[in-house]
Amino acid sequence: METNAFLDQLQQQTEVVLDLAIRQWQLIPPQDLAQVPEPGRWSAAQCLAHLNVYGNFYLPAIEKGILQGQKTGSSPARIFQSGFLGAYFTKIMQPDSKTKMKSPANAVPSTIVDPVQTLAQFIDQQERLLTLIDQARTVNLNQVRIPISIAPWILLKLGDTFGFYTAHQLRHVQQAERALMG
Amino acid sequence: MENFTIQFTLFPMSITNARDYFLRTWPQLPEEILQDLAGIFHPHSAKRKTILTAEGEVEKYLYLVLEGVQRAYAIGEDGREATLIFTYALSFSGVADSFLLQRPSRYWFETLTPSQFLRASFQDFDAVLCQHPRLERVLRLAICETLEGVLVRQIEVQSYTAEQRFRTLMQRSPHLLQLIPHKYIANYLGMDATNFSKLLGQIRI
Numbered sequence: 001m002e003t004n005a006f007l008d009q010l011q012q013q014t015e016v017v018l019d020l021a022i023r024q025w026q027l028i029p030p031q032d033l034a035q036v037p038e039p040g041r042w043s044a045a046q047c048l049a050h051l052n053v054y055g056n057f058y059l060p061a062i063e064k065g066i067l068q069g070q071k072t073g074s075s076p077a078r079i080f081q082s083g084f085l086g087a088y089f090t091k092i093m094q095p096d097s098k099t100k101m102k103s104p105a106n107a108v109p110s111t112i113v114d115p116v117q118t119l120a121q122f123i124d125q126q127e128r129l130l131t132l133i134d135q136a137r138t139v140n141l142n143q144v145r146i147p148i149s150i151a152p153w154i155l156l157k158l159g160d161t162f163g164f165y166t167a168h169q170l171r172h173v174q175q176a177e178r179a180l181m182g
Numbered sequence: 183m184e185n186f187t188i189q190f191t192l193f194p195m196s197i198t199n200a201r202d203y204f205l206r207t208w209p210q211l212p213e214e215i216l217q218d219l220a221g222i223f224h225p226h227s228a229k230r231k232t233i234l235t236a237e238g239e240v241e242k243y244l245y246l247v248l249e250g251v252q253r254a255y256a257i258g259e260d261g262r263e264a265t266l267i268f269t270y271a272l273s274f275s276g277v278a279d280s281f282l283l284q285r286p287s288r289y290w291f292e293t294l295t296p297s298q299f300l301r302a303s304f305q306d307f308d309a310v311l312c313q314h315p316r317l318e319r320v321l322r323l324a325i326c327e328t329l330e331g332v333l334v335r336q337i338e339v340q341s342y343t344a345e346q347r348f349r350t351l352m353q354r355s356p357h358l359l360q361l362i363p364h365k366y367i368a369n370y371l372g373m374d375a376t377n378f379s380k381l382l383g384q385i386r387i
Contacts, residue, residue, distance in 0.1 A: 011229075015296070018230075022362065023360045026364055029383065116379045120363070120364070120375055124365070127230070127231055127363070130229070130230055131231055134229070
């Protein structure tokens with residue numbers, strides 16, 4: 001895929017998520033964000049808290065990767081080509097993927113999260129992600145490698161990290177939307 | 183007495199070119215001046231969270247906001263941000279003092295949402311003012327209004343309670359609530375996120 005088109009698409013998708021959080025979620029009473037639709041399901045705030053856990057890992061990792069890339073003279077490639085593992089992770093993370101997944105224990109949010117603070121952190125992370133997508137235009141998405149959270153010895157291409165990170169995000173943003181509908 | 187309004191003026195119809203804007207703002211200006219003034223403004227767009235002017239830079243442009251929200255903020259020695267002002271359509275924007283005095287800016291100017299502007303460079307702006315002394319007068323009155331706005335804000339900052347500041351902003355610019363992350367509004371009002379959320383809960387009911 002053309003690198004610029006790929007990054008444009010990521011940016012647009014992130015804008016949509018951020019816009020939803022700013023225009024709608026911010027104005028919802030906090031107790032509604034924390035409302036569990038039924039026992040065993042996550043509240044919207046829990047969905048966002050889950051995403052925040054990954055943001056806390058991936059956003060600094062991506063930032064570090066880009067800085068490293070800039071320092072070592074990485075320059076943008078015209079085409080971004082998904083790696084084998086990266087393409088697989090991105091595929092199974094898509095919201096419409098048939099693959100069921102269980103979140104790792106350390107990423108299962110507590111039932112008592114502060115909805116206001118959780119949403120504020122989520123919004124901060126979207127702003128930061130947009131900045132990083134922009135900075136990624138200065139490096140080669142095929143060359144810069146980012147570890148994955150569950151197995152830091154596995155390194156994925158920066159483009160793939162962006163790909164599955166945003167797919168995972170979309171999955172739980174849609175889940176949050178469903179939780180708000182009850 | 184030339185009649186004008188400038189800051190926080192929201193026109194019902196959307197404006198896409200500088201001439202229409204100036205015609206509505208200063209209907210008394212002759213067509214020739216309107217044309218010359220409008221001629222120095224050129225379209226510019228910026229993504230969300232783009233720094234348009236950094237501290238220490240001299241402001242190059244006078245912006246007219248067509249779309250989006252921006253803010254000016256200072257960063258203190260302890261690294262804390264202080265949001266000074268928000269701008270949005272249809273108002274002038276940019277670092278006004280740095281632009282007019284052509285001195286380094288003491289603060290930052292950034293977009294908070296994707297933004298569309300018309301902007302004029304200082305050289306062009308200066309030239310058109312020299313050419314049309316009548317514009318100088320219009321501009322002086324506009325700066326007086328801005329000065330008034332700054333001093334009113336100073337009263338709010340120094341003598342209002344947090345709740346009064348919140349209510350004043352909600353009367354002046356309630357639309358900001360659904361346009362930008364609330365942390366910027368809380369910062370502008372000088373309160374923490376928890377307090378802001380409490381006050382927001384009160385007006386929600």
